[in-house]
Amino acid sequence: MVETFLGLPLLPRFKMFSWKFLHDALPLSSTVCPKGLPVNPVLIFCHSDLETVSHLFRDCPFISPLWEQGPLTLDGRLLQAKPFNEWFTNLMSDFQRSKNFGGLVSFVSFLWAIWLMRNQCIFRQAVWSPSMTFHLSADWVARVTQAGVFQNQLSSSYRIRSPPLESFMSLRLSGGPTDPLDHCLLFDGAWNCHDNSAGAGCIFREIHSDRVLGGSARAGRTMPGL
Known part of the structure; x- marks a missing residue:
């Protein structure tokens, strides 16, 4: 699954973000706290459970309703039916298999928006806001769309054209x-x-x-x- 990220129509930062999901490489509070960093291992949204990948991005009572209300309208009853990594990879595979790249971008953009909202609450003392989370997600969907349009325009306009034959200084070896x-x-x-x-x-x-x-x-x- 990791190898397929390289061919997906996602921004490079989204590909790296997705890779970190599958390798437990995100600097979550519950991960860095046992290593000696003086941070609170509890999720800043709910202040009740440890900040793990599954709790931060899906299972937190502040987050799970947003998956139902968001553009993907995922069934809240099925959110916790599978372990997070399996749930994540299955959704990514489903989007790729059905070529629903709009859904793929919306899915990863919403995960990225949750991460940005979490960082703003921790480092900028922002207040948890569902509307701001949706706004961040929509903004990044628009950025990915604009990047795709620009890439298509660039690839269609840039063609390697051979100079006219008369412009060459020719030397015949045979x-x-x-x-x-x-x-x-x-x-x-x-x-x-x-x-x-x-x-x-x-x-x-x-x-x-x-x-x-x-x-x-x-x-x-x-x-x-x-």
Whole structure:
């Protein structure tokens, strides 16, 4: 399941966030308190149970009603029917299998909103607010949507176009002057403003396609004379 996160239409921070779910890597109060950090291990929302992954994101009486009221309208009676990790991975798999990427984004965005709300209550002395949690979730859904639109526009507008044949300086190693050219050698360089050094790389490419046959990442490098 972890490997499939890389191919999901989620922001990189959401993929890492989901990975931390499955590896118990979130810095929860009940996790860091036994290691000697002076924190209260009790969840700041309800002040009654330890801050665990399942209690923070699903089972807390302040959180579980929000899953029913939110855009996913999950059945509250089934929330605690499975262990949290199994519940989480099953929902992620269901969204992926049905290609319900809108539901997938809403699901992870709401988990992220709960985490943000928790951090604001702990570090900024904010007051627990269901409406603010929904607002944060909707805001991140909009961000993911905007990022997807931008990515589609970028991928559709950016195409590697071969320069016209007349712009090349050709050198024939074999064949006659009227034989068609098969390959080209492209150079590109960069300048380092910190030490004034410059370098160049090159690739061999087929003349009428973008297929790269080989090349060198550092074909040459120069240092300043002064």
